[in-house]
Amino acid sequence: MRGSVTAVVVARKAGEYLGHTLAALADQTRTPDQIIVVELGADPRSSAPLPPNVQRVVGPDHFGFGEAVLSATRLMAPAQGEGEWLWLLAADSAPEPGALQALLGEIEISPSVAVAGPKQMQWAEPDYLYSFGETMTPSGTAVEIAEPELDQAQYDRESDVLAVAAGGMLVRRLLWEQLGGFDLGLPAVDDALDFCVRARLAGHRVVLVPAARVLSAGRRAPGTAHLGARTSRSKRARLVRVAALHRRLSYAPAWAVPLHWVSLVPLALVRAIGQLLSKRPGRVLGEFGAAFAVAFGHGGSIAAARRRISRNRSAGWGAIAPLRLPWPEVRRRRALARDDATNLRRSGRYDLDFFATGGAWTVVAAAVVGLVMQFRLFGAGTVAAAGLLPLGGVAELWNDLGYGWRGVGAGFMGVADPFDWLLATLGTLTAWAPSTSIVLLYLCSLPLAALGSWLAAARVTPRPGLRLLAAAVWTLAPMFLVALAEGRLGAVLAHLLLPWLVFALSGARRSWAASATSGLLAAAVAAAAPSLIPALLAAWIVAVLGFAVAGRRGRGWHRLLPLPLPAAALFLPLAIQQTLRGTPLAIFADPGVAIGSGGSASGPGGTASLLAGFPGDAAAPWNALAASLGLDASGILIAVVLALPLLIAAIAAPFLPRSPLAIASLGVAALGFGTAVLAGRLVVATTGGDPVSVWAGSGLSLYLLGITAAAVCALDAGASTVAQTVRGVGGALIGAGIAAAAVPLIVTAVLGGAALPGTSSTVPALVSAEAASDPTIGTLVIAPTSTGIAARLERGAGNTLDEQSTLYTTSRVGALSSDDERVAVLAGNLGSRSGYDAASDLDALRVGFVLLAPAGAGQDDVRDRVAAALDGNALFTPVTTTDRGTLWRYVGLDTGLPTAAPTGPGPLGSELGVIVLGSQLLVLLATLLLALPTGGLAERVRPERGARRGSGLRRRVDPPRDPRAARHAPAADASPEETQHAAPVTPSPELVGARRGGDHGR
Template identity: 45%
Template sequence: MPSTVTAILVAHRDPDHLRRSLDALAAQTRPADSVVVIGVDSDDATTAQASASAPDQLLASAERMPFGTALGVASRVVPPTESDDAWLWFLGQDTAPEPEALQSLMDTVAVSPSVAVAGPKLVDWDEASVIREQGISMTRFGATIVPVQDEFDQAQHDGTSDMLAVPAAGMLLRQKVWEQLGGFDQGLPVFDDGLDLCVRVRLAGHRVVMVPSARVASAADGTSVPVRSPKGRVRRRQHRQRRSAQLRRRMVYAPAFALVFHWLSLVPLAVVRSLGLLLAKQPGAIGGEFAAAFQTAFGGNRLGHARSTLARHRTVKWAAIAPLRIPLSQVRRMRAQRREASLVRLHGERRELNFFSGGGVWVVLATALMSIALFAPFLGSSQLGGGGLLPLNGIGTLWSELGYGWRELGIGFVGAADPFTAVLAVLGSLTFWQPSFALVLLWFAALPLAALGAWFLSTRLTHRAVLRATFALIWALGPMLFDALQQGRPAAVLVHVLLPWLFFAGTAAKRSWAAAATTGILAAAVLACSPLLAAALVVIWAIGLALSGRGVVRMLLVPIPTIALFAPVVWQQIARGTPLAVFADPGLPQVGGARHPLQVALGFADGGLGGWRELAETFGLNQLVPTIVVPILLAPIAVLALLALFLRGTIRATLCLVGALLGFATAVFALNVSLSVQGSEPVALFVGPALSLYWLGLVAAATMALVALGRFAIGPATVAVAFVAVAVAPLAIAVPLQNSAVSTGATAALPAYATAQAQTKPRTATLRLSPQSDGSVAAQLVHGTGVKLDEQSTLSATSRTLTRQERELATLAGNLTSASGLDASTLLRHFGVSFVLLQTSAGEGLSQASAAQARAEAALDGNPLLTQVAATDDAVLWSVPAQKTTVPVPPDAGGWLRVAVFVLLGLVFGLTLLLALPTGRTERGTLRRPTAAEVLGLQAKRRERAEAEPDAAGRADSPPAEPESDTSATGVEEPRDEQPIGDASVAEPPLAAAGAMNGTSAEHDTEVVRDGE
């Protein structure tokens, strides 16, 4: 009996695709015996066009239904049969078979009676030499694998015939088998419909073959083949559909005894896979992961019917199809090859950073040697003191202080930790055996780390090694950095070190999840060190957000870590009516700093123009000399920055100067704003971090001017570096000349007598009394071995009122430091005071502080409750012999809120870190599938790269033929998720808020591939 073929074609609203499909069907050398066309969600035009082809049956439905459902509806008009010679051919309007396709399929099944399903090779709609899909298989664990996908067709796979499954599009299926198995599983509307049907066909005892000579063009418009779309919402929807299909097949295929275990594992597995998706830089797929799990678990999607259908028709065991599954080792090889192909396409538009060959390592080495020379007196020290430097607690205490809970400062209180505490915890963990030593390393590493960050940021501006070195050196020689180092301000030092890295990562944030997460963490760290920068960075972020296009979701991630870190302290400051106190400088409050806008404009954060006033006084020069010399030394930077506005790259230079203006405005605003107090003196905000932002914008704009000058840039660059070095020289040599506030050892430590007792009783309390310039005495309760840097709190430093406990402590201090008949034993016992320490740094004289010191010393000596046990040049120590006990920390300080805040911070930063990790997992969704043109050009691009590499090696140290400023502000390639940040050099405006001005949208360049497990 001759074979008969009924072609069923599913049409939708696309006249061009439908016309080509109908024409291709009519042009078959072996025509179909009957044709059934079904229009889904069809309009009059679709129906008329299908009718014009004169099909044997024409069906139309206003309902939008999946491909498998439409085939099931259309097959009902085909008369049932028991013959083995009746076949169904499934096509969609997005499939156009070549003239010999049906003939090849029929020739194959004619000589193989055991074959029930034959599938064609799916090729590109516009370029038939590109294979889009050839066969389907799955791993041992049921993940869908397409062995041959997006390859140039050289008949290299034509020898393969037996396959586990073939796509539904173009499938030729024995009609009797179709009727026996009940068609496609309606629970698989988009993905895995063909795979599932073929698995059931094989388990029913039939064969499935691939016919490479049968070629069908596929447009993938969603009718029979899932849409290939670059849009993010399409990819996210397809991930959910793909995962739902995999979970459904798992539940259908599982043996009965394992079904409950699979069901219980659905949601936990979604949690684990979500972490993997973060590592794979696919956070947008997490929602679909959970949706698929809950849909499978509670969707009521007729799993029982599917399982019974499978069991009813299965005649062979699962072991029969095991040889057709893809081994995991082969899966890894396939994915590695696809990753390599994707990177080959990308590397054609990227340049290596050449950190070693381009001179970056020499810049870092030079600044490291400079740092060792300038801070040589600190060599061998285990900790530093003076200025704002204090020791750090042990590693366990450092981390326990995060979030919300007991604050050990002074009397102690329950409150939110400063965000800076988290930075200190991370920093102290680097030298976990002695956290205070991390501050010593920071002082030595500040210059090379600043130069390193600036060098990497300069790769966004230029490819010329000399200009990169210029940028890095000028940044490392910034006056505000040396101000912070000499005044002992670790927070300001960290801001200067981190700012280049923040903008380096930020320029790629809109295109890369890893870069966006890294930017978020760095922004949180910078703002934790200097909340003053919040307004400026928010403006920069808002500009980037407005210009980020389809990368807006990534940009929205950036502030989340900062919000989580600051939320507890912001809430508490607002609750007590001091919202502006959020912007107070963290760490130990320090009095002093710049007080004039001219000093700010020159980049100096101190009041002496970086030591130039003292230098002029030493040589007997007029004080006007520094105000003339210093501006002249810094003039080249300003001139070059302004010149950049009139050269090539004006837009990017303008953005850099906007950043500089924001930093300058922030510094001027901070000049006369005091939010915290030190004793009786108000403490103005430190302008150093704002000046770092100001300096970064100026140096970036100046570098862009040098880029535009081309071969004439060497002279101005040399002058700029030399002049800046001279300008900061008095500050730089402050430590060797012993003019720095920083010294070795802990200058604020308690006398050894008190420290020895605190070693055995950590809660030993010492009442520290410090005479003030107005004649008052400041009182502070110190527990343990002394005040620690991580114990400092802006909640305490910015408090406007005294608590009852603080008023009682003030009463105790006042009566101890003056002749009074009050019996202080009750208050001493209440606060657990074991020692009283009087600071004697005021010395002898006629000042109010000296008078207060003398009065206090006399009163303490005459107090019968106290016994003098030690005296130094700076302090006198009395003990309280009657004090035998210490006051413990209140139990459960912070309550449930402490746990909640800690868990919130852990979740936010843990998930953000997972996104930031450069895993390099590019084959599973972070790279899009190539176009046909890219597939065809892949071999050519590989040859070009192979030919270019020897030439590039020879020109590694040479400047490019054309100035970098010729690079336009658009179309510049940025880092993607497939490589860690910094693997390639790109031209970006460093202050353009995460690269919002450059490149095309990442959404166009990414698509989740089909073969993810």
């Protein structure tokens, strides 16, 4: 072959590859006339003596591939003519014996060719393509032509292309010097593509030579390219974006450059949102870093690149348009990548088969039971229960978020409970009547519980019977039915959301979307039941540490790291305010209306009651049953016996197959049980003189979740006849026990002893009408108790659930606040005959009405005494008696109350409010964008080069001892599965959305 060839081999700390590459050069049928090795950085393995015909050039470690080649060409004599060629290789580019001869043969028959590129094959498996030509989409995004798949000559018909890879490129030396080599503004990515584009614009051809083959370890080779094997995906993506923006400003017309420059940062914001939607959160900061780097750091290199293009260009941009990748092909590749990613995400999971395995019938059965229990709520506008109040309007729901004025009690500035986010979301679903959303939640509560628990069980077992059993246990759980009866909306939501959290967590290590969804669900569970925060946090720490040290089995554990961020954003402002006032444990208080635990079903209860899943005195119906049957046993003992089969199955699970999952489930159960025990002993507030402890039912929901999962694992073990018999008998006993335990609670609800239809206001209609013109008007509500009276002050149309604040309820432990004490003194004097002049207090508090609530059992005497005192007080006029109680009107209301009630700014009315609400919205919206099911690919399901379709294996790329024998030799440490040949995985959308980063070793 005519002409002379100088091979330039760039080695960056890759000595184990360099020897193979030099041996391959010596075996060429047409050997290079000169070989120059450029060593970048010190590496003892590549510093060994070189063959006599090889020159060594040492360069600094920060040099890019193009700078290394330029340092080599400076040692060469000046070019003498068109027949001198440079063969650019990396230390891991081992050419097959006939590679150079094939390249020179192509340029000999085609004198117009100035750049030729070989077929790059994978070093570990030479039968598989690595790279064969490069191009761009119509928008300028770099794309690899060949996909990493088995080489079957499917690309051998390709000839003229837009560009070839740097590793193995044969380029005319005069052209190299004329174009100034690779653009030094592209030290790691797209340098070869940019050079070939400039060669095309200069009127030269760039071709592929299928007969020339070069083995390449690619980006997995340690230190071969400017980007090493340990370079993170986020850094690689940032450099890819830097290169794309650099080329855009270099190629754009002069008039468009200012427009592109101005759009860099706004476009980075849009692309950051797109990265979240595409489930690549690690690239968000890289988008802004790339935009700022190009905008303020590449001005000189971009100007130099534009001058080189202008000086050498002899053809227009239309000349390269046919060589770009058309949009239909771009869409086809993206569709294939999405399909492969979907298959990978689904691998290793049980099929849901929701209809075929009885999931639909399970939900229907739960819906029937739920409608029977809650039939009184049909057509109701609100739900009346001890822990429930109506919701305000949609505007009020969202205005109660963040930091601002709290209208409860006498009013104060404070942070909203995270629970208010759930109420705002729930109320917005029925924006025309927000309280209707609670009615719908009650009507759908049992089928929703069945659906969530069935799906969660489907991640644990493929057996329809066990899925049904888990759904029945969860749906008929005593703590769930008690929470519905008492109106504990937070506990109800926590119980409904926990199975969905498990369902999302099952895919959190595979997908950023599942991880973000898990974070949102965890935040919702914590907002609904703050007492679960320590347990959830402990489970997260154990899971992260466990998967982090699990090696290959724990891959994807980094996606668990951001799970607590949404919950932290919601709770941090409240935790700071509670801590500053000296009540840090008050952050665990149950949101909503504080329910006293004196003698109610919310009492702490004993250990046996909690083990059976009954919070407090919820087993009281069983006590009555035991007495009616003449049994000398407590009802809780019966409840424990009914729960015994479930507990036995759960305890046996660690000693059967699938013990790791069973042990983890029992760990969750232990955390839940510990939470329930401690919650009943943590008094955080008082109401009406009664202590208010954290409700144990939420902890019991987590306890039941772990116990149920462990029991399912135990019953799922084995396929023998004995195992099937045990499974059938055990499942029947567990199902019968949980159903029997739920019967008294269901009967109580059916007979009207639970939640009932309510009214849209907590005060009579007359007060609501007055509040329409003066929302600050106050109503003093006096409720008789067995020992005295309880009083509260309601503003406007009455208290709403979204106005409640744990900052207010937890501030009344011990001594009353000055405002509450003033209300208590006023109510005590009005409730008895005295000479107390209440007019000044009524005016100061803007009290226009007094409402005496109906009497309960044994409270008639107290109510009659208060009513007589109010009737004999000249300051009041009796108005009406309604189901809310008896109403009196303050006569001073006729002349007008002197001053307005105190108020304050909303969530956006102060700097602190803007900061709190803005930071919470930022975290929640970013997580929501990441959680949206857009069909994008998660990082975990993006296969590496050399992975096989359907296998999901990552290839090791340790070089074979002899590259000439590599065609038949797998990697030295390859497993038997890795040596099997199957079709490789189609590459990810990075092929069309972001070019593979910086692989000069290709």
